[in-house]
Amino acid sequence: MKLTIVSIIVAAFWEAAFGVQGGITSIFRPLSEPAQEIKATSILVLAICAVIFCIVGGLLVYTIVRYRHRAGDEASEPPQIYGSNQIETAWTVMPILIVFVLILVTSRTIVDIQDRKPAAGAVYSTVVGHQWWWEIRYPQLGIVTANELHVPASTNDNYQPTYLKLQSADVAHSFWVPQLAGKTDLIPNRENLMWIAPTQPGTYLGNCAEYCGMQHARMLIRVIVHPPAEFERWVAEQKSVAAEEPGAQEGRRVFFANSCVNCHTIRGTSAQGAFGPDLTHLMSRQTLGSGAAANTTETLRAWLRDPQKLKVGCLMPNMQLTDTEVDQIVSYLQTLK
Protein backbone atom coordinates (compact mmCIF):
# COMPACT_ATOMS: atom_id res chain seq x y z
CA MET A 1 0.00 0.00 0.00
CA LYS A 2 2.70 2.43 1.07
CA LEU A 3 4.76 1.46 -1.95
CA THR A 4 1.81 2.10 -4.27
CA ILE A 5 1.23 5.55 -2.81
CA VAL A 6 4.92 6.39 -3.10
CA SER A 7 5.10 5.14 -6.70
CA ILE A 8 2.01 7.16 -7.65
CA ILE A 9 3.50 10.30 -6.12
CA VAL A 10 6.87 9.69 -7.78
CA ALA A 11 5.19 9.00 -11.12
CA ALA A 12 3.12 12.17 -10.83
CA PHE A 13 6.16 14.31 -10.15
CA TRP A 14 8.10 12.50 -12.84
CA GLU A 15 5.38 13.34 -15.32
CA ALA A 16 5.14 16.91 -14.13
CA ALA A 17 8.87 17.40 -14.30
CA PHE A 18 9.70 15.55 -17.51
CA GLY A 19 6.41 15.44 -19.35
CA VAL A 20 6.59 11.67 -19.65
CA GLN A 21 3.19 10.08 -19.64
CA GLY A 22 3.34 6.86 -17.64
CA GLY A 23 -0.33 5.99 -18.05
CA ILE A 24 -1.19 7.58 -14.72
CA THR A 25 -3.51 10.51 -15.03
CA SER A 26 -2.00 13.35 -13.09
CA ILE A 27 -3.46 16.38 -11.34
CA PHE A 28 -0.12 18.03 -12.11
CA ARG A 29 -0.84 18.10 -15.83
CA PRO A 30 -4.30 19.70 -16.01
CA LEU A 31 -5.76 20.29 -19.46
CA SER A 32 -9.06 21.86 -18.56
CA GLU A 33 -10.20 24.88 -16.65
CA PRO A 34 -11.22 23.90 -13.16
CA ALA A 35 -8.28 21.47 -12.96
CA GLN A 36 -5.84 24.28 -13.85
CA GLU A 37 -7.14 26.49 -11.05
CA ILE A 38 -7.07 23.57 -8.64
CA LYS A 39 -3.46 22.86 -9.59
CA ALA A 40 -2.43 26.48 -8.96
CA THR A 41 -4.03 26.37 -5.50
CA SER A 42 -2.49 22.97 -4.74
CA ILE A 43 1.00 24.16 -5.67
CA LEU A 44 0.65 27.15 -3.33
CA VAL A 45 -0.62 24.94 -0.49
CA LEU A 46 2.13 22.38 -1.12
CA ALA A 47 4.77 25.13 -1.18
CA ILE A 48 3.62 26.58 2.16
CA CYS A 49 3.56 23.08 3.68
CA ALA A 50 7.00 22.30 2.23
CA VAL A 51 8.48 25.40 3.87
CA ILE A 52 6.93 24.40 7.23
CA PHE A 53 8.20 20.84 6.77
CA CYS A 54 11.73 22.04 6.03
CA ILE A 55 11.83 24.37 9.04
CA VAL A 56 10.42 21.80 11.48
CA GLY A 57 12.39 18.88 10.02
CA GLY A 58 15.58 20.97 9.81
CA LEU A 59 15.34 22.07 13.45
CA LEU A 60 14.61 18.51 14.50
CA VAL A 61 17.62 17.09 12.64
CA TYR A 62 19.85 19.91 13.90
CA THR A 63 18.79 19.27 17.50
CA ILE A 64 19.23 15.52 17.23
CA VAL A 65 22.74 15.87 15.81
CA ARG A 66 23.94 18.85 17.84
CA TYR A 67 22.71 17.60 21.21
CA ARG A 68 23.21 13.87 20.74
CA HIS A 69 24.69 11.78 23.54
CA ARG A 70 28.46 11.89 23.56
CA ALA A 71 30.99 9.81 25.44
CA GLY A 72 31.96 11.61 28.64
CA ASP A 73 28.61 13.47 29.00
CA GLU A 74 27.43 13.95 32.56
CA ALA A 75 24.78 11.46 33.54
CA SER A 76 22.64 14.07 35.34
CA GLU A 77 19.62 15.75 33.65
CA PRO A 78 20.15 19.26 32.24
CA PRO A 79 18.24 22.14 33.89
CA GLN A 80 14.48 21.95 33.08
CA ILE A 81 12.93 25.21 31.83
CA TYR A 82 9.15 25.79 31.90
CA GLY A 83 7.09 28.44 30.18
CA SER A 84 8.00 31.18 27.73
CA ASN A 85 5.27 33.61 26.81
CA GLN A 86 7.05 34.79 23.68
CA ILE A 87 7.60 31.32 22.22
CA GLU A 88 4.11 30.12 23.13
CA THR A 89 2.51 33.20 21.58
CA ALA A 90 4.60 32.74 18.44
CA TRP A 91 3.66 29.10 17.92
CA THR A 92 -0.01 29.86 18.49
CA VAL A 93 -0.28 32.93 16.28
CA MET A 94 1.86 31.70 13.37
CA PRO A 95 -0.18 28.53 12.67
CA ILE A 96 -3.43 30.50 12.94
CA LEU A 97 -2.18 32.97 10.34
CA ILE A 98 -0.96 30.19 8.06
CA VAL A 99 -4.23 28.25 8.30
CA PHE A 100 -6.14 31.47 7.65
CA VAL A 101 -4.16 32.09 4.45
CA LEU A 102 -4.85 28.49 3.34
CA ILE A 103 -8.58 28.88 4.06
CA LEU A 104 -8.81 32.13 2.09
CA VAL A 105 -6.90 30.82 -0.90
CA THR A 106 -8.90 27.58 -1.02
CA SER A 107 -12.30 29.20 -0.60
CA ARG A 108 -11.53 31.77 -3.29
CA THR A 109 -10.83 28.93 -5.74
CA ILE A 110 -13.95 26.99 -4.67
CA VAL A 111 -16.25 30.02 -4.96
CA ASP A 112 -14.73 30.99 -8.29
CA ILE A 113 -15.29 27.50 -9.74
CA GLN A 114 -18.81 27.09 -8.34
CA ASP A 115 -19.99 30.55 -9.33
CA ARG A 116 -19.23 30.17 -13.01
CA LYS A 117 -22.46 30.78 -14.94
CA PRO A 118 -23.17 28.51 -17.90
CA ALA A 119 -21.83 30.05 -21.10
CA ALA A 120 -23.92 30.27 -24.24
CA GLY A 121 -23.35 27.18 -26.35
CA ALA A 122 -22.59 25.05 -23.31
CA VAL A 123 -23.28 21.31 -23.48
CA TYR A 124 -25.40 19.81 -20.70
CA SER A 125 -25.11 16.25 -19.54
CA THR A 126 -26.54 14.23 -16.68
CA VAL A 127 -24.26 11.56 -15.24
CA VAL A 128 -25.89 8.89 -13.09
CA GLY A 129 -23.69 6.62 -11.00
CA HIS A 130 -24.74 2.97 -10.81
CA GLN A 131 -23.10 -0.06 -9.22
CA TRP A 132 -20.77 -0.17 -11.22
CA TRP A 133 -21.10 1.91 -14.32
CA TRP A 134 -21.90 5.43 -15.47
CA GLU A 135 -25.12 6.34 -17.22
CA ILE A 136 -24.54 9.39 -19.39
CA ARG A 137 -27.49 11.38 -20.71
CA TYR A 138 -27.67 14.48 -22.85
CA PRO A 139 -31.28 15.60 -22.25
CA GLN A 140 -31.14 18.47 -24.75
CA LEU A 141 -29.67 16.26 -27.45
CA GLY A 142 -31.77 13.16 -26.78
CA ILE A 143 -28.72 10.93 -26.39
CA VAL A 144 -28.12 8.22 -23.80
CA THR A 145 -24.84 6.36 -23.55
CA ALA A 146 -22.65 4.82 -20.87
CA ASN A 147 -19.16 5.05 -19.37
CA GLU A 148 -17.80 7.41 -22.04
CA LEU A 149 -18.54 11.09 -21.79
CA HIS A 150 -18.08 12.87 -25.12
CA VAL A 151 -17.59 16.62 -25.02
CA PRO A 152 -16.43 19.34 -27.42
CA ALA A 153 -13.06 21.04 -26.93
CA SER A 154 -13.14 24.75 -26.16
CA THR A 155 -11.16 26.87 -28.58
CA ASN A 156 -10.06 30.50 -28.21
CA ASP A 157 -13.00 31.87 -30.15
CA ASN A 158 -15.49 29.16 -29.17
CA TYR A 159 -15.73 28.59 -25.43
CA GLN A 160 -17.88 25.49 -25.05
CA PRO A 161 -17.85 24.10 -21.52
CA THR A 162 -19.82 21.02 -20.49
CA TYR A 163 -22.04 21.20 -17.40
CA LEU A 164 -22.63 17.96 -15.57
CA LYS A 165 -25.52 17.13 -13.28
CA LEU A 166 -24.39 14.31 -11.06
CA GLN A 167 -26.89 11.85 -9.61
CA SER A 168 -26.81 8.36 -8.17
CA ALA A 169 -29.16 5.43 -8.67
CA ASP A 170 -27.94 3.53 -5.61
CA VAL A 171 -25.01 4.39 -3.33
CA ALA A 172 -22.54 7.27 -3.22
CA HIS A 173 -20.01 7.43 -6.07
CA SER A 174 -17.54 10.12 -7.05
CA PHE A 175 -16.74 11.44 -10.50
CA TRP A 176 -13.04 12.14 -10.92
CA VAL A 177 -11.08 12.81 -14.08
CA PRO A 178 -7.88 14.29 -12.62
CA GLN A 179 -6.73 16.22 -15.69
CA LEU A 180 -10.10 17.93 -16.14
CA ALA A 181 -11.56 18.79 -12.75
CA GLY A 182 -11.70 17.99 -9.05
CA LYS A 183 -13.76 15.19 -7.56
CA THR A 184 -17.49 15.61 -7.12
CA ASP A 185 -19.65 13.05 -5.37
CA LEU A 186 -22.79 11.48 -6.82
CA ILE A 187 -25.18 11.12 -3.90
CA PRO A 188 -28.59 9.41 -3.82
CA ASN A 189 -31.52 11.86 -3.68
CA ARG A 190 -29.31 14.79 -4.41
CA GLU A 191 -28.00 16.58 -7.45
CA ASN A 192 -24.45 17.90 -7.58
CA LEU A 193 -23.10 20.09 -10.33
CA MET A 194 -19.72 20.40 -11.96
CA TRP A 195 -18.31 21.66 -15.21
CA ILE A 196 -15.32 21.09 -17.43
CA ALA A 197 -13.89 23.09 -20.29
CA PRO A 198 -11.09 21.02 -21.82
CA THR A 199 -9.06 22.67 -24.57
CA GLN A 200 -7.14 19.71 -25.99
CA PRO A 201 -8.89 16.93 -27.89
CA GLY A 202 -8.05 13.46 -26.65
CA THR A 203 -9.13 10.72 -24.26
CA TYR A 204 -8.96 11.42 -20.55
CA LEU A 205 -9.14 8.64 -18.01
CA GLY A 206 -10.83 8.83 -14.66
CA ASN A 207 -12.47 6.64 -12.09
CA CYS A 208 -15.02 6.44 -9.35
CA ALA A 209 -13.33 7.97 -6.32
CA GLU A 210 -15.72 6.92 -3.58
CA TYR A 211 -15.79 3.31 -2.40
CA CYS A 212 -19.10 1.95 -3.68
CA GLY A 213 -18.87 -1.82 -3.36
CA MET A 214 -17.11 -4.82 -4.79
CA GLN A 215 -16.39 -3.45 -8.27
CA HIS A 216 -15.57 0.12 -7.25
CA ALA A 217 -12.13 -0.33 -8.82
CA ARG A 218 -13.73 -1.23 -12.17
CA MET A 219 -15.90 1.81 -12.44
CA LEU A 220 -13.74 3.66 -14.90
CA ILE A 221 -14.68 6.75 -16.85
CA ARG A 222 -13.41 7.92 -20.19
CA VAL A 223 -13.92 11.49 -21.29
CA ILE A 224 -13.45 11.87 -25.00
CA VAL A 225 -12.81 15.45 -26.03
CA HIS A 226 -13.54 16.15 -29.69
CA PRO A 227 -12.75 19.14 -31.89
CA PRO A 228 -16.13 20.98 -32.22
CA ALA A 229 -16.99 19.72 -35.72
CA GLU A 230 -16.16 16.13 -34.79
CA PHE A 231 -18.38 16.45 -31.69
CA GLU A 232 -21.29 17.51 -33.92
CA ARG A 233 -20.72 14.38 -36.01
CA TRP A 234 -20.67 12.20 -32.90
CA VAL A 235 -23.96 13.76 -31.75
CA ALA A 236 -25.58 13.10 -35.13
CA GLU A 237 -24.45 9.45 -35.05
CA GLN A 238 -25.68 8.90 -31.51
CA LYS A 239 -29.06 10.47 -32.25
CA SER A 240 -29.83 7.91 -34.92
CA VAL A 241 -31.77 4.83 -33.86
CA ALA A 242 -30.64 1.23 -34.23
CA ALA A 243 -30.37 0.11 -37.83
CA GLU A 244 -31.88 -3.25 -38.70
CA GLU A 245 -29.36 -5.31 -40.57
CA PRO A 246 -30.72 -8.39 -42.32
CA GLY A 247 -27.70 -10.57 -41.42
CA ALA A 248 -28.35 -10.19 -37.70
CA GLN A 249 -32.00 -11.18 -37.58
CA GLU A 250 -31.42 -14.48 -35.80
CA GLY A 251 -29.35 -12.79 -33.10
CA ARG A 252 -31.97 -10.10 -32.79
CA ARG A 253 -34.64 -12.74 -32.24
CA VAL A 254 -32.56 -14.47 -29.54
CA PHE A 255 -31.84 -11.13 -27.85
CA PHE A 256 -35.55 -10.26 -27.68
CA ALA A 257 -36.54 -13.79 -26.65
CA ASN A 258 -34.33 -13.57 -23.57
CA SER A 259 -34.76 -11.14 -20.71
CA CYS A 260 -32.05 -8.76 -22.04
CA VAL A 261 -34.83 -6.29 -22.86
CA ASN A 262 -35.85 -5.98 -19.19
CA CYS A 263 -32.63 -4.17 -18.38
CA HIS A 264 -31.32 -2.69 -21.64
CA THR A 265 -32.65 -0.11 -24.05
CA ILE A 266 -32.05 -0.23 -27.76
CA ARG A 267 -33.73 2.85 -29.16
CA GLY A 268 -35.98 2.16 -32.13
CA THR A 269 -36.90 -1.29 -30.77
CA SER A 270 -39.15 -2.61 -28.02
CA ALA A 271 -36.14 -3.00 -25.70
CA GLN A 272 -36.74 -0.23 -23.16
CA GLY A 273 -35.13 -1.52 -19.95
CA ALA A 274 -33.59 1.06 -17.68
CA PHE A 275 -31.43 -0.90 -15.23
CA GLY A 276 -28.45 -1.55 -17.48
CA PRO A 277 -26.52 0.53 -20.00
CA ASP A 278 -28.26 1.75 -23.17
CA LEU A 279 -27.02 -0.47 -26.01
CA THR A 280 -28.26 1.58 -29.00
CA HIS A 281 -24.68 2.38 -30.05
CA LEU A 282 -22.80 -0.22 -28.04
CA MET A 283 -20.12 -0.68 -30.68
CA SER A 284 -19.19 3.00 -30.56
CA ARG A 285 -17.82 2.42 -27.06
CA GLN A 286 -14.23 1.43 -26.33
CA THR A 287 -14.80 -0.77 -23.31
CA LEU A 288 -17.26 -3.22 -21.75
CA GLY A 289 -18.33 -3.22 -18.11
CA SER A 290 -17.19 0.35 -17.48
CA GLY A 291 -13.57 -0.30 -18.37
CA ALA A 292 -13.49 -3.93 -17.21
CA ALA A 293 -12.34 -5.05 -20.68
CA ALA A 294 -11.74 -3.66 -24.16
CA ASN A 295 -14.81 -3.91 -26.40
CA THR A 296 -13.80 -6.67 -28.81
CA THR A 297 -15.62 -9.68 -30.30
CA GLU A 298 -13.78 -11.97 -27.91
CA THR A 299 -14.57 -10.02 -24.74
CA LEU A 300 -18.17 -9.45 -25.84
CA ARG A 301 -18.51 -13.23 -26.18
CA ALA A 302 -16.89 -13.79 -22.80
CA TRP A 303 -19.18 -11.17 -21.27
CA LEU A 304 -22.33 -12.85 -22.61
CA ARG A 305 -21.13 -16.30 -21.62
CA ASP A 306 -20.69 -15.16 -18.02
CA PRO A 307 -20.49 -11.50 -17.02
CA GLN A 308 -19.61 -12.61 -13.50
CA LYS A 309 -16.27 -13.91 -14.75
CA LEU A 310 -15.20 -10.55 -16.19
CA LYS A 311 -16.71 -8.48 -13.41
CA VAL A 312 -17.52 -10.43 -10.26
CA GLY A 313 -20.62 -9.14 -8.52
CA CYS A 314 -21.91 -7.05 -11.42
CA LEU A 315 -25.69 -6.89 -11.63
CA MET A 316 -25.91 -8.64 -15.00
CA PRO A 317 -26.63 -12.32 -14.31
CA ASN A 318 -25.23 -15.25 -16.22
CA MET A 319 -28.02 -15.88 -18.75
CA GLN A 320 -26.91 -19.51 -19.32
CA LEU A 321 -26.80 -18.97 -23.09
CA THR A 322 -25.56 -21.72 -25.36
CA ASP A 323 -22.48 -21.07 -27.50
CA THR A 324 -24.69 -20.68 -30.56
CA GLU A 325 -26.91 -18.16 -28.80
CA VAL A 326 -23.85 -16.22 -27.63
CA ASP A 327 -22.55 -16.05 -31.21
CA GLN A 328 -25.95 -14.99 -32.52
CA ILE A 329 -26.41 -12.22 -29.94
CA VAL A 330 -22.84 -11.01 -30.48
CA SER A 331 -23.45 -10.73 -34.21
CA TYR A 332 -26.60 -8.72 -33.49
CA LEU A 333 -24.92 -6.47 -30.93
CA GLN A 334 -22.12 -5.78 -33.39
CA THR A 335 -24.61 -4.13 -35.73
CA LEU A 336 -25.33 -1.53 -33.03
CA LYS A 337 -22.74 0.94 -34.22
Ligand code: CUA
Ligand atom coordinates in the same frame (compact mmCIF):
# COMPACT_ATOMS: atom_id res chain seq x y z
CU1 CUA B 1 -18.73 3.95 -7.84
CU2 CUA B 1 -16.84 3.67 -6.41
